[in-house]
Amino acid sequence: MLAAVVDRKTSLDGMLDATNGNPAYRALNEADRALVRAILNSALRQLPRIQAMVGSLLETPLPEGARTLEHVLAIAAAQILYLDIPDHSAVDLAVEQARTDPRTKRFANLVNAVLRRLSREKHDLLATVGSTIPAIPAWFHERLVATYGKDHANEIAEALLTPAAIDLTVKSDAEGWASRLNGRVLPTGSVRLASFVGSVPSLSGFEDGEWWVQDAAASLPARLFGPLAGKRVIDLCAAPGGKTAQLVLAGGEVTALDQSRSRLKRLERNLARLGFSADALEADMGKFTTGELFDAALLDAPCSSTGTIRRHPDVLWTKGPEDIAKLAALQERLLRHALTLVKPGGIVVFSNCSLDWSEGEDVAKSVVDSGLCERIAIQESDWPGLEEAVTPLGEFRTTPAMIAPEGEFSGGLDGFYAVVLRRTV
């Protein structure tokens, strides 16, 4: 599975899907599945450091094309270095795996020797090689440094190593839900749960549809519309519906459009649990036209998702600079089209969960500069506690290094971009 992510850019979520995922994974019991997920997530989060530490123990570099061998070593190293698994079990399993695979058979002794040394020297290695190089691939680190400067880039890289907290968007009474669920109200209005193991659906309020899981940063774009009573609103990339639910909650008459039938079905299920309704529409928004223009539109566009690496560490390996360039071009096309779907004077909020300015700030600038719309600046004074996320131009830019941890509550936000645009022509 590590090879599928790193070498073939396969999404981890797809392979871990309980019904359509990897058959060997699906055959495991729940405890073993959890272990597989923990190992893969650690390996993917720390891969550049793992590779550097393993590399420092090799007398000669691994032969060209020894990818399977690299992956066997990385999976064992993730357990030895970062997980609470007895080192000897990780070593024995890796040696057995190397022996039984014709591609790695002749390296079984090397696997044994390298991993035993890694186990002996791990404290030194973690303190030296393992903490001095960024845990993210070089291309991504370079982009972060170019955009955010070295210090913030390194803070982001470090923040990506901590799994995201569970945040809830509540229908009402955030303080009450925070006290009932051992949470804390964030400046976004979301409720952040203290470290939590268990199943979300078993929590109070889930069955009754009182809240839904949504990263605090992901809740910002829809909040930017304010009250929507009496307004016709279209959510153009709606599924699985976290933001649609917010638009309904704000009182809008909402059309939820998405091109994926299966994701739209998920949206319908999610809204039903919350007791909300919206017109669900399966369509490619780039081709969608309407007789009656909308008052407002949300375009939460498809993106590289680099802002969600804390929960999806595979993104570091499945996406690259070429994908980002393609997605940025697609977003600009979709945003220009979104503006044609609202009345003149109507509002479009454009957002996505990329950390890359080429998918956010640059897209908005290009569309604003072309004269189709104007930016309505977000005011810092309206968002106490979130001032650092409001840019000089009045847009939202969140990163995983924002929101400090507090007591038992971890910090961090997904990387998100959001801008409010008013159609001018």
Ligand SMILES: C[S@@+](CC[C@H](N)C(=O)[O-])C[C@H]1O[C@@H](n2cnc3c(N)ncnc32)[C@H](O)[C@@H]1O
């Ligand atoms: C980032 S997700 C949206 C998340 C959603 N707004 C939420 O808050 O739950 C992007 C969605 O856009 C949809 N999508 C991508 N391209 C589209 C297009 N051309 N037309 C309609 N939907 C599209 C995808 O199917 C996916 O569900």
